[in-house]
Amino acid sequence: MPPAGHPDESMYQDMASSSPTTPDDHSFFSSAPRAERQVDHISPGYSSPSSQFADAHRSVRNICCVGAGYVGGPTATVIAYQNPHIRVTAVDRDAQRIRRWNSRHLPINEPGLRDMVRIARDGSKGFSSANEADGGSLDVETERCIAEADLVFIAVNTPTKGSGVGAGAATDMTAFEAAVCEIARHARAGTIVVEKSTVPCRTAQLVQDMLAAHRPGVRFDILSSPEFLAAGTAIQDLLRPDRVLIGSSPTPSGRRAADALADVYAAWVPRARIIGTNVWSAELAKVVANAMLAQRLSSINSISAICEATGADIDEVVAAVGSDARVGARFLKPGIGFGGSCLKKDVLSLVYLAESLGLGHVAEYWRHVVSMNEQQRDRFSRRVVRCLNNTLVGKKITILGFAFKANTSDVRESPTMDIIRTLRDENPLEIAIFDPCCNPAAVRQEIEATMKRDQNTWKANGCPVIIYSDVYEACAASNAILITTECYEFKITWQAYSIERESSKRFYPTLFARRKLTEMDIIALHESLLQLSKCEEGDPLRRFVEEPLCAEDCPDCELVGTRAGGYRAEADVDWRKISHHMKKPRWLFDGKGIIAPKEIASKMASLGIHVESIGRQGNL
Numbered sequence: 214m215p216p217a218g219h220p221d222e223s224m225y226q227d228m229a230s231s232s233p234t235t236p237d238d239h240s241f242f243s244s245a246p247r248a249e250r251q252v253d254h255i256s257p258g259y260s261s262p263s264s265q266f267a268d269a270h271r272s273v274r275n276i277c278c279v280g281a282g283y284v285g286g287p288t289a290t291v292i293a294y295q296n297p298h299i300r301v302t303a304v305d306r307d308a309q310r311i312r313r314w315n316s317r318h319l320p321i322n323e324p325g326l327r328d329m330v331r332i333a334r335d336g337s338k339g340f341s342s343a344n345e346a347d348g349g350s351l352d353v354e355t356e357r358c359i360a361e362a363d364l365v366f367i368a369v370n371t372p373t374k375g376s377g378v379g380a381g382a383a384t385d386m387t388a389f390e391a392a393v394c395e396i397a398r399h400a401r402a403g404t405i406v407v408e409k410s411t412v413p414c415r416t417a418q419l420v421q422d423m424l425a426a427h428r429p430g431v432r433f434d435i436l437s438s439p440e441f442l443a444a445g446t447a448i449q450d451l452l453r454p455d456r457v458l459i460g461s462s463p464t465p466s467g468r469r470a471a472d473a474l475a476d477v478y479a480a481w482v483p484r485a486r487i488i489g490t491n492v493w494s495a496e497l498a499k500v501v502a503n504a505m506l507a508q509r510l511s512s513i514n515s516i517s518a519i520c521e522a523t524g525a526d527i528d529e530v531v532a533a534v535g536s537d538a539r540v541g542a543r544f545l546k547p548g549i550g551f552g553g554s555c556l557k558k559d560v561l562s563l564v565y566l567a568e569s570l571g572l573g574h575v576a577e578y579w580r581h582v583v584s585m586n587e588q589q590r591d592r593f594s595r596r597v598v599r600c601l602n603n604t605l606v607g608k609k610i611t612i613l614g615f616a617f618k619a620n621t622s623d624v625r626e627s628p629t630m631d632i633i634r635t636l637r638d639e640n641p642l643e644i645a646i647f648d649p650c651c652n653p654a655a656v657r658q659e660i661e662a663t664m665k666r667d668q669n670t671w672k673a674n675g676c677p678v679i680i681y682s683d684v685y686e687a688c689a690a691s692n693a694i695l696i697t698t699e700c701y702e703f704k705i706t707w708q709a710y711s712i713e714r715e716s717s718k719r720f721y722p723t724l725f726a727r728r729k730l731t732e733m734d735i736i737a738l739h740e741s742l743l744q745l746s747k748c749e750e751g752d753p754l755r756r757f758v759e760e761p762l763c764a765e766d767c768p769d770c771e772l773v774g775t776r777a778g779g780y781r782a783e784a785d786v787d788w789r790k791i792s793h794h795m796k797k798p799r800w801l802f803d804g805k806g807i808i809a810p811k812e813i814a815s816k817m818a819s820l821g822i823h824v825e826s827i828g829r830q831g832n833l
C-alpha cells in the first residue's frame with residue numbers, strides 16, 4: 214500500500230527555491246569546519262524467520278545507517294532483527310562507539326537493546342536465518358557499505374549551533390552535511406537516501422542539491438522519515454511505534470522509494486501506522502511533535518508554580534485536567550523541566566525557522582516554552598536554598614539522578630547540571646551525585662566537559678562535585694537530598710508501591726493465536742518469561758549464541774561498575790537506612806514527583822524526612 218496523503222504536486226514547484234531556514238541565503242549548512250572523518254562500522258547481520266514481507270516495489274536488500282548513536286544503533290538493530298532478508302550495516306566515524314557496538318559493552322544502555330543486538334548482530338540458536346552468515350564483518354570500509362546499500366539512513370547528530378550565524382537556536386548541520394558528502398561520493402545511482410536525523414524543514418532540497426552537485430545527472434531519491442523514539446523506551450518505541458512517517462516527493466520515483474521504505478517497516482509495523490506525507494511536512498512534523506511535547510511540559514510546570522503559591526495540589530490538578538479525553542493524561546508530569554538532547558534543541562530550531570520566515574510573534578511564542586523550562590529548575594534550586602536557611606555553607610547536598618530521564622544512561626543536556634551549577638554558587642561543603650543507570654566515569658566526564666565548555670558560568674574553585682557508585686555513601690551525612698531523575702530505585706518500597714509497579718509492568722503475549730509465530734510474538738514471549746522469573750535480562754528461550762569475548766586489555770572491562778549491558782545499581786534504595794545517616798533536619802526535595810503519593814510521603818515523615826515536592830506547598 215502506498216503511503217497516503219501526497220499533496221498536490223504544485224507545491225513541489227517551490228522545491229528549488231533557496232532555503233528559508235537561515236538568514237544567509239548562500240548556505241544552509243553551518244560554516245564550521247568539518248570534523249576529521251574517520252569512519253568505522255558495525256554489521257548487525259540478521260536473524261529471524263518471521264516477517265510476512267509484501268512484495269517490494271523496489272526491493273531493499275541492503276541498508277546502511279550512517280551514524281550509530283542513540284537513534285542509528287537501535288534503529289539498525291530493530292530493522293535487522295525484523296528483516297531477515299536485509300543486510301543492515303551501521304557505520305560511524307567514532308571508532309570507539311563501533312568497537313563497543315561490536316562488543317559486549319554496548320555504548321547505549323536501553324532496556325531490551327542488548328537482547329536485540331545479540332540476536333541481530335550475532336545470530337540466534339533455533340531461529341536462525343540466511344543472513345546470519347553474512348553478519349559481523351568488521352573490516353569493510355564505510356565507502357563499501359554505502360556503495361552496496363539500496364537505502365541509506367542518515368542518523369547523525371544535529372545539535373544546536375554553538376557559534377556563528379544563528380548560534381544558540383539554528384541547527385548545526387556540520388555532521389549532517391559531512392554524511393551527505395560521504396553518500397554523494399559513494400552511493401550507487403538510484404540509492405534511496407533517508408533523513409532519520411531531525412533536520413529543519415526543507416533540508417531535503419539541500420540534500421538533493423548536494424547530491425546533484427557531486428554527481429550530476431545521477432538520480433537519487435530523498436525521503437524524510439524522522440524518528441520518534443524516546444530515550445529509556447527506545448526499543449519499545451521502535452517495536453511498537455505510534456506511527457512511522459515517510460515523506461517523499463510525489464513523483465513516480467519518489468512514491469516507489471516511499472513504498473520501498475514502507476515495506477521495510479511493514480515487516481513489523483501495521484500498515485495503518487505508516488503515514489505518507491510530503492517531504493516538508495515530515496521534516497516539520499518531527500520538530501513540531503517535540504515542540505508540542507515541550508510546550509505541554511512547560512504548561513504544566515507553570516501551573517506547578519501556581520500550586521506551590523496557592524496550596525492547590527498539582528497531582529490533583531493533573532488528574533482532573535488529564536481525564537478530559539481532549540487533553541489526555543500523558544506527558545503532564547511536572548518536574549524540574551525537560552532535559553535531553555532533543556526537546557530544547559527542536560523548539561529552538563522552530564524558533565529560528567519562524568524568525569527566518571519573519572514570523573517574530575511565532576518565534577517569541579515558542580521561545581517562552583524554553584524560558585519557562587529554565588525558570589522551573591531555577592525555582593527548584595532556589596527553593597532548596599530557601600529551605601536550608603539561605604545558606605549551604607558547610608552542608609553536603611546529595612543529588613539522586615543525573616541522566617536526563619529514567620532508564621537511560623544519556624547524560625546530554627541533563628537538567629541536573631543547571632541545578633548543580635546554581636547550588637555550587639552557594640559554597641556547600643560537597644555536592645554528591647549518584648545515578649543507578651549511569652557509569653560514574655561517564656557522569657564525571659560530562660560534568661568536567663560542561664565546566665570546561667561553560668567556564669564563564671561556572672564558579673572557579675567551587676566545592677567538590679563527587680560521583681558515587683553507592684547510594685548510601687552518596688547520602689551519608691547529607692543535609693539535603695534532591696531527586697532529579699525519576700528512577701524507580703528511588704521510590705519508596707513499601708509493599709503497596711511494589712505491587713503497583715509490578716502489576717503495571719506485567720503483560721501477557723497472546724500466543725499461538727496465529728499459525729505462524731512472528732518475531733513480535735517471540736519478543737512478547739521472551740519479555741513475559743523474564744517478568745515471570747523477575748529478571749531484567751536473560752535468555753529464557755535459549756536463543757543467544759556466545760557473545761564476542763573482550764580483548765585482555767578491553768578498556769570497558771576496566772571501567773568502574775561496568776557490567777555487560779551497562780551499569781545498573783542492584784536494588785531499590787532503603788530510605789530507612791538513608792534517613793539514619795542523614796543530618797537533621799533531613800530534607801528531601803523531590804524534583805520528579807516520585808515520593809508524591811500522600812501515604813508514601815507521610816511514611817517518609819515517620820522516618821523524620823521532610824519532603825518538599827514540585828507543585829505542592831511546604832512540607833507534607
Ligand SMILES: NC(=O)C1=CN([C@@H]2O[C@H](COP(=O)(O)OP(=O)(O)OC[C@H]3O[C@@H](n4cnc5c(N)ncnc54)[C@H](O)[C@@H]3O)[C@@H](O)[C@H]2O)C=CC1
Pocket residue numbers: 250252279280281282283284285304305306307310368369370371388389391392395409410411412440441442443444554555
Ligand atoms: N536521541 C534520541 O532519543 C533521538 C534523536 N533524534 C535525532 O536523531 C539524530 C541523531 O541523534 P542521536 O542518535 O541521539 O545522536 P548521537 O550523537 O548519539 O549519534 C550520532 C552519531 O553520528 C556519528 N556521526 C556524525 N557524523 C558522522 C559522519 N559524517 N559519518 C559517520 N558517523 C557520523 C557520531 O559519531 C555519533 O556516533 C539527531 O538529529 C536527533 O535530533 C530523533 C529521535 C530521538
Ligand SMILES: O=C(O)[C@H]1O[C@H](OP(=O)(O)OP(=O)(O)OC[C@H]2O[C@@H](n3ccc(=O)[nH]c3=O)[C@H](O)[C@@H]2O)[C@H](O)[C@@H](O)[C@@H]1O
Pocket residue numbers: 411440441442443444445503506510543544545546547548549550551552553554555556617618619
Ligand atoms: O527527538 C527526540 O530526541 C525525542 O525527544 C523526546 O524524547 P526524549 O527527550 O528522549 O524523552 P522524553 O520522554 O520526551 O523526556 C524528555 C524530558 O521531559 C521530562 N518529562 C517527560 C514527561 C513528563 O511528563 N514530564 C517530564 O518532566 C523527562 O524527565 C525528560 O527530562 C520525545 O518524547 C521523542 O518522541 C523524540 O523522538
